[in-house]
Amino acid sequence: MSGRGLTPRLLGRPVPLSQVAWLTVVWLLLWGDLSVGNVLGGLLGGLLVVWLLPLPVLDTGLRIHPVAALVFLVRFAVDLVASSFRVAFWALRLGTMPPVQIVEVRLRTSSEVMAVLITVALSALPGSLVLEVHFGDRELVLHVLGITGDVQATVQADVTRLEKGIVAAFGTGADQEELR
Known part of the structure; x- marks a missing residue:
C-alpha cells in the first residue's frame, strides 16, 4: 500500500505489505518449492523482518511521469x-x-x-x-x-x-x- 494511512500496524509498528510480499517471493525463490508451508513461512518471516527491522522512509527525489x-x-x-x-x-x-x-x-x-x-x-x-x-x-x-x-x-x-x-x-x- 502506498499511502501512509493505508499501511496496517501491528502492535503500534507499521507493516508495509509490499515489503512483506517481496520478502515472501524471495523466500519462495530460495526454497524453490511452492507449497502452503513455504508460503506461510515466507509470510511469517517477511512480517517478522519488516516489523523488527523497519526501514526508514526515504524520498529518492524521483517521480515517474x-x-x-x-x-x-x-x-x-x-x-x-x-x-x-x-x-x-x-x-x-x-x-x-x-x-x-x-x-x-x-x-x-x-x-x-x-x-x-x-x-x-x-x-x-x-x-x-x-x-x-x-x-x-x-x-x-x-x-x-x-x-x-x-x-x-x-x-x-x-x-x-x-x-x-x-x-x-x-x-x-x-x-x-x-x-x-
Whole structure:
C-alpha cells in the first residue's frame, strides 16, 4: 500500500505489505518449492523482518511521469542507434583517426539525482563518456568521439536535450520548474 494511512500496524509498528510480499517471493525463490508451508513461512518471516527491522522512509527525489518517460525512452533509443552508427562509421574507416575531444558542459538542474541519471545516460551512449562530474558547479567533463564541426555547441545542445527529457520523465515539480 502506498499511502501512509493505508499501511496496517501491528502492535503500534507499521507493516508495509509490499515489503512483506517481496520478502515472501524471495523466500519462495530460495526454497524453490511452492507449497502452503513455504508460503506461510515466507509470510511469517517477511512480517517478522519488516516489523523488527523497519526501514526508514526515504524520498529518492524521483517521480515517474509515464508519458514523459515513454517519450524519453523512445528518444534515448534513437540516440543509442544514431551514436552506434556514428561509432561504427569511424571504426570502419581504416587508417583515419576519428575526431576526439574533451568537452565541458553545464547542466541547468541543481538536483544531484537528476545529474546522476544524466551521467548514466550519457555514459551509456556509444562515443561518449563522462570523465568528471562537478556537482557544485553543475558541470560535466565529457570525452566525445566522432563529432565534427562546432563540437562544444553540439554536445551542449545534446546534453541539454537529454537533461530536459530526463527531468520531464523523472524529476520532481521543483526540478521541472528549475528548467523553465
